[in-house]
Every structure is written in structure tokens, then in C-alpha cells.
Amino acid sequence: MDDTYLKDLRAKGFRLTPQRLAILRILEANGGHLTPLQIYQQAVQQIPGLTEATVYRNLTFLAEQGMVLAAHVGSGQLVYEIAGHDHHHLICRICGQSCEVEHSLLQDLIQRFYEQTGFQVDTPHVTFFGLCPGCQGK
Amino acid sequence: MDDTYLKDLRAKGFRLTPQRLAILRILEANGGHLTPLQIYQQAVQQIPGLTEATVYRNLTFLAEQGMVLAAHVGSGQLVYEIAGHDHHHLICRICGQSCEVEHSLLQDLIQRFYEQTGFQVDTPHVTFFGLCPGCQGK
DNA sequence: ATAAATGCAAATAGTTTGCATGCCC
DNA sequence: GGGCATGCAAACTATTTGCATTTAT
Numbered sequence: 001m002d003d004t005y006l007k008d009l010r011a012k013g014f015r016l017t018p019q020r021l022a023i024l025r026i027l028e029a030n031g032g033h034l035t036p037l038q039i040y041q042q043a044v045q046q047i048p049g050l051t052e053a054t055v056y057r058n059l060t061f062l063a064e065q066g067m068v069l070a071a072h073v074g075s076g077q078l079v080y081e082i083a084g085h086d087h088h089h090l091i092c093r094i095c096g097q098s099c100e101v102e103h104s105l106l107q108d109l110i111q112r113f114y115e116q117t118g119f120q121v122d123t124p125h126v127t128f129f130g131l132c133p134g135c136q137g138k
Numbered sequence: 139m140d141d142t143y144l145k146d147l148r149a150k151g152f153r154l155t156p157q158r159l160a161i162l163r164i165l166e167a168n169g170g171h172l173t174p175l176q177i178y179q180q181a182v183q184q185i186p187g188l189t190e191a192t193v194y195r196n197l198t199f200l201a202e203q204g205m206v207l208a209a210h211v212g213s214g215q216l217v218y219e220i221a222g223h224d225h226h227h228l229i230c231r232i233c234g235q236s237c238e239v240e241h242s243l244l245q246d247l248i249q250r251f252y253e254q255t256g257f258q259v260d261t262p263h264v265t266f267f268g269l270c271p272g273c274q275g276k
Numbered sequence: 277a278t279a280a281a282t283g284c285a286a287a288t289a290g291t292t293t294g295c296a297t298g299c300c301c
Numbered sequence: 302g303g304g305c306a307t308g309c310a311a312a313c314t315a316t317t318t319g320c321a322t323t324t325a326t
Binding site: 072090092093099101105106108109112113116117118119120121122123126128129130131132133136 | 210231239243246254255256257258260261264268269271274
């Protein structure tokens with residue numbers, strides 16, 4: 001797994017530094033989405049001296065390389081997660097609980113968008129808001 | 139139209155100040171989404187002395203009152219638009235051009251979300267990214 | 277060796293808050 | 302008059318950038 005990262009990056013002339021590896025491992029372990037700050041706080045424990053600037057730079061970099069995915073969740077915070085499987089999120093407006101849904105569910109909708117507008121939608125990650133089962137009882 | 143705003147707010151004990159009216163008119167005139175800064179820049183011409191703080195406060199306030207709608211568009215910027223008709227946006231990743239689609243198109247999808255996860259999705263505004271007809275030729 | 281990446285510090289952008297004043301009902 | 306709202310300034314948070322140094326290959 002790390003070897004894949006390593007080869008990917010080297011092929012393009014970039015490096016797999018301990019900082020980048022730590023960020024990727026944290027995102028892998030977590031599975032869900034984390035803010036840059038959350039990532040930094042975990043990573044700095046493994047890499048003393050690590051700075052937030054480096055985390056930001058690497059998240060941007062890794063997103064460009066397609067290794068991580070950036071997504072907007074409510075509240076204007078940009079969050080990141082490991083790339084790999086295409087999916088989307090449902091987030092509860094009240095308790096914040098989130099839930100993944102398969103990309104295939106959107107296929108029909110995307111087709112209809114194309115028919116009606118000519119737009120070829122390929123969002124890697126959409127966030128929908130609503131109420132989770134637990135919060136529906138007002 | 140302004141009368142509706144006026145009555146809505148007074149009924150709750152709030153005021154329709156010139157600042158609020160200017161913001162609403164700008165959003166009405168524009169139709170699409172604007173950033174707080176864009177709104178401020180237009181509004182300050184009508185209301186010299188207006189501050190950005192007031193624009194932020196009023197956008198938050200008007201969103202709470204359901205008179206404007208906040209939406210996240212790419213790049214972490216929160217944007218606002220006039221409330222009224224439920225719709226969603228397709229935005230071109232390359233040229234930024236945007237396009238509205240009816241809320242009804244999402245009905246099926248939302249139903250499927252409910253069946254599969256129990257979530258009651260009611261997002262007033264979703265943004266999808268992709269390629270517009272013009273930018274599809276790479 | 278050398279280009280890429282890091283750490284540090286400072287700058288920037290976006291947004292929020294405290295407080296005294298002003299203004300609408 | 303009393304509370305809602307504004308302007309001003311300062312505080313804050315999130316993010317970006319310049320530059321000298323370090324490090325991976």
C-alpha cells in the first residue's frame with residue numbers, strides 16, 4: 001500500500017516524505033473526513049516539529065495527485081479523506097452524524113442532468129444535508 | 139415584495155433596515171449566488187458607511203429567517219442567494235459557469251436515500267461539479 | 277548534487293465579537 | 302424608553318507565502 005504511494009510519487013519526480021506518509025496513514029486509519037487541524041494534531045505526535053503549514057501544503061499536494069479528496073462540509077470547513085472509493089455523504093443538520101452512500105445511486109440523476117443541461121457532472125464527492133433517523137422526532 | 143419582507147420581520151419583532159433591504163435587493167437583482175464581499179461592495183455604494191461586519195451579521199440573520207439561502211460552492215467560500223424557489227446548481231470545474239436545475243429532479247434520489255439509510259435529506263441547495271457542454275472537448 | 281520539501285515566521289483572507297452609539301416602534 | 306441594529310476597531314480562525322535550511326533520491 002505504501003509502496004503504491006511511493007511509486008506513484010517517484011514516477012512523477014516527487015517524494016514520499018515521512019510527513020506525507022503520516023498524513024496518508026492517518027486518513028487511511030480514519031476512513032472518514034478530517035479537518036487539516038485534526039490531521040495536524042494527530043500527525044505532530046508522530047513527527048515532532050511538524051507545522052500546520054506543511055500539513056496544508058501536503059493536503060493540497062496530495063489532492064492534486066489524486067491521493068486524497070477534499071470536500072466541503074457544512075460550516076465552511078474544508079475536510080479531507082483518503083481517495084479510493086467513490087461515495088457521498090449524508091449529514092444530519094442537527095447532530096452532525098454522517099453516513100456514506102454509494103456513488104451508483106447518483107447515476108440516474110447525473111444522466112438526467114446531462115439530458116437536460118448538457119452538463120457532464122462528475123463530482124467525486126457530494127454532501128447532502130437532512131435529518132438522521134434519530135433526529136427526525138423533532 | 140418589500141412589503142412581504144417588512145411584515146415578516148415585524149411580526150417577529152425585527153426591523154427591516156435600509157442595510158437589510160439593500161442586501162435583499164442586491165440578491166434579488168442578481169438571482170444567483172454572491173459572496174459576502176461581493177454583496178458588501180455593491181451595498182456600500184448605496185449605503186456609504188456600511189461595514190462588512192454588518193453585511194455578515196445580516197446575512198446570517200436573513201438566513202435564519204429563511205429569507206436568503208447559504209450554500210457552499212467550491213473553494214471554501216460561503217455564498218448567499220435569495221430564497222424562494224428550490225433549486226440546485228451545476229458548476230463547471232473548468233470555466234466556472236453555473237446552471238440551475240429543478241429540485242424535483244432529486245426527488246427519486248432522496249427517496250432512495252431514505253429507504254437505504256433512514257436519512258431524510260432536505261438540502262435546500264446542493265452544488266454538483268462537472269464539465270459544461272463547452273468545456274467537454276477537453 | 278540538486279531539486280523537492282520542510283520549518284519558521286509573518287502575511288493574508290475571511291469572519292466574528294465587544295462595546296458605545298444610533299434609531300425604529 | 303427599550304430593545305434592535307449599526308459602525309468601528311480589535312480579535313480570531315483558517316489558510317497561504319517567502320525564505321533559508323534540510324532532506325530524499
